[in-house]
Amino acid sequence: MSIFLAKRLLTLVATLLGASVVVFGVLEILPGNVAQVLLGPDADPEAVQAMAEQLGLNQPAWQRYTDWITGLFQGQMGDSYTYGTPVLELVLERLSVTIPLAVMAMLLTTVLALLAGVYAASHHNKLGDVGTMGLAQIGIAIPNFWFAILLILLFSVKLQWFSAGGFPGWTEEVGGGWWPALQALILPAVALAVVQAAILARITRSAVLEVLREDFVRTARAKGLSQRAVLWGHVLRNAMIPVITVMGLQFANLLAGTIVVENVFYLPGLGRLIFQSIANRDLIVVRNCVMLLAAMVIVVNFVVDLLYAVIDPRVEASDV
Amino acid sequence: MPLLEVDHLCVTLHTHRGQVSAVRDLSFALERGGTLGLIGESGCGKSLTALALMGLLPDNASTDGSVRLHGQSLLDLNEAGWSQLRGNRMAMIFQEPMTALNPVHPIGRQVAEPLRRHQGLGARSAQAEALSLLERVGIPQAARRLGDYPHQFSGGQRQRIMIAMALACQPDVLIADEPTTALDVTVQQQILDLIADLVDERGMGLILISHDLGVISQNVDQMLVMYGGSVVESGPTETLFRHMAHPYTRGLLAARPQLGAARLPDGRMPPLQTIAGTVPELADLPPGCAFSGRCSYTQPQCRSQRPVPVPQDGSDRHWARCLRPEAMAALPPSGMVAGSAA
Amino acid sequence: MSEPTAVPPVAPHPAQATAPATVSAATASPGFWQRARRHPSFVAGATLTALLIACALLSFVWTPWDPYAMDLDTKLQAPDARHWLGTDAYGRDVASLLLVGARNSIWVGVIAVGIGLTIGTLLGLLASARRGWTEEAIMRLSDFTFAFPAILSAIMLTAVFGAGIVNSIIAIGIFNIPTFARITRASANAVWAREYVLAARACGKNRWQITRQHVLPNILSVLVVQATIQFAIAILAEAALSYLGLGTQPPMPSWGRMLSEAQTLMFQAPMLAVFPGVAIALSVLGLNLLGDGLRDLLDPRLRRR
Numbered sequence: 001m002s003i004f005l006a007k008r009l010l011t012l013v014a015t016l017l018g019a020s021v022v023v024f025g026v027l028e029i030l031p032g033n034v035a036q037v038l039l040g041p042d043a044d045p046e047a048v049q050a051m052a053e054q055l056g057l058n059q060p061a062w063q064r065y066t067d068w069i070t071g072l073f074q075g076q077m078g079d080s081y082t083y084g085t086p087v088l089e090l091v092l093e094r095l096s097v098t099i100p101l102a103v104m105a106m107l108l109t110t111v112l113a114l115l116a117g118v119y120a121a122s123h124h125n126k127l128g129d130v131g132t133m134g135l136a137q138i139g140i141a142i143p144n145f146w147f148a149i150l151l152i153l154l155f156s157v158k159l160q161w162f163s164a165g166g167f168p169g170w171t172e173e174v175g176g177g178w179w180p181a182l183q184a185l186i187l188p189a190v191a192l193a194v195v196q197a198a199i200l201a202r203i204t205r206s207a208v209l210e211v212l213r214e215d216f217v218r219t220a221r222a223k224g225l226s227q228r229a230v231l232w233g234h235v236l237r238n239a240m241i242p243v244i245t246v247m248g249l250q251f252a253n254l255l256a257g258t259i260v261v262e263n264v265f266y267l268p269g270l271g272r273l274i275f276q277s278i279a280n281r282d283l284i285v286v287r288n289c290v291m292l293l294a295a296m297v298i299v300v301n302f303v304v305d306l307l308y309a310v311i312d313p314r315v316e317a318s319d320v
Numbered sequence: 321m322p323l324l325e326v327d328h329l330c331v332t333l334h335t336h337r338g339q340v341s342a343v344r345d346l347s348f349a350l351e352r353g354g355t356l357g358l359i360g361e362s363g364c365g366k367s368l369t370a371l372a373l374m375g376l377l378p379d380n381a382s383t384d385g386s387v388r389l390h391g392q393s394l395l396d397l398n399e400a401g402w403s404q405l406r407g408n409r410m411a412m413i414f415q416e417p418m419t420a421l422n423p424v425h426p427i428g429r430q431v432a433e434p435l436r437r438h439q440g441l442g443a444r445s446a447q448a449e450a451l452s453l454l455e456r457v458g459i460p461q462a463a464r465r466l467g468d469y470p471h472q473f474s475g476g477q478r479q480r481i482m483i484a485m486a487l488a489c490q491p492d493v494l495i496a497d498e499p500t501t502a503l504d505v506t507v508q509q510q511i512l513d514l515i516a517d518l519v520d521e522r523g524m525g526l527i528l529i530s531h532d533l534g535v536i537s538q539n540v541d542q543m544l545v546m547y548g549g550s551v552v553e554s555g556p557t558e559t560l561f562r563h564m565a566h567p568y569t570r571g572l573l574a575a576r577p578q579l580g581a582a583r584l585p586d587g588r589m590p591p592l593q594t595i596a597g598t599v600p601e602l603a604d605l606p607p608g609c610a611f612s613g614r615c616s617y618t619q620p621q622c623r624s625q626r627p628v629p630v631p632q633d634g635s636d637r638h639w640a641r642c643l644r645p646e647a648m649a650a651l652p653p654s655g656m657v658a659g660s661a662a
Numbered sequence: 663m664s665e666p667t668a669v670p671p672v673a674p675h676p677a678q679a680t681a682p683a684t685v686s687a688a689t690a691s692p693g694f695w696q697r698a699r700r701h702p703s704f705v706a707g708a709t710l711t712a713l714l715i716a717c718a719l720l721s722f723v724w725t726p727w728d729p730y731a732m733d734l735d736t737k738l739q740a741p742d743a744r745h746w747l748g749t750d751a752y753g754r755d756v757a758s759l760l761l762v763g764a765r766n767s768i769w770v771g772v773i774a775v776g777i778g779l780t781i782g783t784l785l786g787l788l789a790s791a792r793r794g795w796t797e798e799a800i801m802r803l804s805d806f807t808f809a810f811p812a813i814l815s816a817i818m819l820t821a822v823f824g825a826g827i828v829n830s831i832i833a834i835g836i837f838n839i840p841t842f843a844r845i846t847r848a849s850a851n852a853v854w855a856r857e858y859v860l861a862a863r864a865c866g867k868n869r870w871q872i873t874r875q876h877v878l879p880n881i882l883s884v885l886v887v888q889a890t891i892q893f894a895i896a897i898l899a900e901a902a903l904s905y906l907g908l909g910t911q912p913p914m915p916s917w918g919r920m921l922s923e924a925q926t927l928m929f930q931a932p933m934l935a936v937f938p939g940v941a942i943a944l945s946v947l948g949l950n951l952l953g954d955g956l957r958d959l960l961d962p963r964l965r966r967r
Binding site for chain 2: 214215216218219220221222223224225226227229234237238311312313314
């Protein structure tokens with residue numbers, strides 16, 4: 001087990017480092033002098049030069065890269081160009097919105113997809129199957145931001161159950177509270193979840209159908225287990241193996257979705273921060289946020305890899 | 321009353337080519353402690369028969385006729401009824417031990433599962449019972465291996481585990497569908513012996529399915545020879561081997577390679593005998609005798625008229641389905657005696 | 663979960679080789695159009711896709727109203743006999759805007775998928791033909807890009823190089839490359855393992871000839887199916903980028919941007935937020951159904967009735 005883990009950890013670190021290089025490199029080619037942008041097109045060239053000096057922009061690229069990486073290890077992300085405040089603070093504040101949103105969406109997605117997929121598979125070729133998969137097809141075709149808008153139309157404009165956007169904050173001091181904050185995240189989470197669930201439901205259904213064809217399912221039935229017991233006790237765990245892979249890959253899509261959905265609902269999350277920072281040419285924020293997002297995806301896939309070993313006892317044996 | 325009575329069982333498959341009669345008019349009676357063999361080539365319907373007896377036929381199959389276990393009719397059971405019966409009073413083991421066990425559950429749990437399902441045993445007592453079962457079937461160091469997974473066992477051991485699983489609830493009937501076909505030759509005999517011992521010990525009825533005459537002849541008291549969905553010959557193993565009435569049965573036996581056969585005058589080994597032609601698709605069977613065309617005694621009426629069972633040797637226990645008395649009276653190949661077809 | 667099977671060292675006999683299942687073989691087989699006509703997914707998908715293309719083409723010659731004509735007197739009107747789908751905040755006819763917007767979607771789809779298809783397929787073929795180092799490198803690189811959410815990177819690129827339809831098409835195109843590279847490599851590997859390829863190699867054909875003559879024709883069906891799916895994804899991506907203001911710029915109509923304008927007017931004119939979304943959804947649905955249908959029809963295993 002430990003060799004398995006060590007190998008995986010090594011890959012994780014390597015991938016993270018590689019990602020950091022890519023992120024840094026891509027943003028290096030950003031044209032336009034940051035100092036120039038900050039001070040405006042009519043600024044005095046000397047002032048621009050001074051600012052560039054102050055921001056450390058004149059150092060060689062590899063130096064700035066290593067400074068950044070070492071800073072990350074110390075929990076230091078530098079200061080934002082636009083706000084002057086430490087990037088870390090900004091990021092943490094925004095994460096308090098994005099992470100709960102992503103978690104809620106992921107949970108909703110999983111539950112919806114599993115139920116729909118298993119249901120469709122157990123009613124294979126009958127109305128339940130065709131109907132569910134038809135809905136899934138539609139779900140895949142719907143842009144998530146449009147679905148978000150439709151949700152707002154229905155629940156905020158017409159029914160007035162939810163507000164049309166904005167985030168009150170988690171604590172009462174800032175005018176929010178635990179429950180109002182969750183409420184503000186419900187519609188966005190649903191918007192994200194439905195599209196993801198549609199994709200995942202199709203995968204779940206084919207995974208379950210595949211497993212149903214396996215010999216051990218026939219053995220289980222021959223033992224006298226009921227259809228339900230066979231499905232939930234024997235089939236599901238085996239079907240989860242491909243499903244979990246896809247869930248891991250989907251996480252990247254989920255994060256991408258949160259960027260767009262946060263814009264629809266005016267949520268002060270990480271996605272919005274990136275978006276605004278790009279507009280502001282606030283490189284430091286952009287670089288750190290993108291790195292953070294990429295790291296989240298990489299770590300989630302790492303966890304998925306580990307989950308394999310838990311779910312499928314054959315993995316360890318063959319993979320050392 | 322016989323343990324298991326099957327009368328005129330028919331299995332029809334509804335395929336895109338229309339209705340196909342996969343098993344036609346199959347009947348037998350199995351007593352307590354009795355052993356029955358079903359022999360035939362691939363596609364003759366023997367596996368489907370087994371599945372029909374367990375209620376495990378695919379959705380596009382329908383059955384006709386009657387199957388009675390201790391007098392209780394089985395074919396009109398609903399799914400709940402079947403699920404009550406399977407693994408409990410009737411059990412089945414399959415051909416492919418490599419894939420028949422769930423790869424993500426430990427074997428202790430899989431063997432204990434029918435006990436928990438049918439006898440309501442708690443986890444601990446079920447595990448204890450599973451342990452003794454595994455020891456009985458000859459899994460070494462069973463106590464330590466309860467938590468192991470199927471991929472950690474060899475093919476022969478997995479088949480033993482399957483047997484333990486099947487016999488957990490002391491069923492009355494065990495159906496073994498080609499239990500040794502996928503195993504090494506050296507292991508085959510061990511498994512067959514194990515099955516024979518257990519059947520004896522527990523006074524169960526055994527239905528053994530195989531395409532291998534050697535396997536069948538040594539392990540069962542009565543035999544059914546199947547071809548194209550019909551039983552072409554049936555009877556006690558010894559009598560059947562002594563006088564093989566049906567041309568197909570004779571062809572089957574003649575096709576086996578013979579050790580110690582005399583060489584031909586020019587020094588070559590005698591060529592293997594074959595049955596000319598190939599097995600037709602079930603959808604293409606003639607309305608008459610399924611073997612017509614390949615049989616050297618074929619006459620026009622064989623194709624259109626379905627033969628009825630004709631008693632042989634003056635007893636009603638051994639019969640053959642054939643329209644041609646000459647065919648049935650022909651002598652079997654020399655040197656063939658029951659039990660020596662190894 | 664199956665163990666890799668070793669390629670048997672059989673003496674290659676071209677006559678015994680299974681006939682390659684190419685796209686042309688599939689479509690030329692007598693049943694293709696009959697089967698296609700009866701396949702519900704294919705029919706529905708083809709119809710919707712044809713509708714999309716028809717709208718785009720139609721927009722070149724005729725639209726109910728001039729899509730750029732603003733008429734503030736008739737702004738925000740509900741659908742009626744004159745303006746079939748209503749008007750937007752500037753009095754422009756929604757139906758006309760949708761028709762012209764269809765052009766957008768098609769441009770994006772064709773070019774972005776084209777980029778991904780050509781470069782990605784080349785990379786995949788290269789990886790599969792050379793194996794070893796090259797393959798590792800190409801695959802690691804494409805695995806890598808999967809770690810970056812595509813929309814995010816597209817956002818970055820358009821932000822770096824400027825907003826606009828061209829840049830967003832390129833950004834989306836770049837993210838098609840790893841997808842096609844992966845799929846091509848996987849399918850190509852399967853073909854390389856087949857016996858008739860062994861036979862060809864034994865006859866002395868070099869890797870490029872084999873790639874051209876055997877591998878490529880056999881993976882075409884997979885690529886065609888993937889292309890329709892990526893087309894759909896490209897439409898969604900462009901819509902999202904336009905919604906965020908990074909895609910097609912005004913005054914050129916874009917379904918995504920129409921939605922973002924409509925959002926600010928939700929309380930006054932809710933219908934404005936519905937029609938462009940329906941257009942996007944129908945186009946994507948049509949392409950997905952078409953892709954599914956093609957996958958079933960071109961799969962040689964399912965061809966036998």
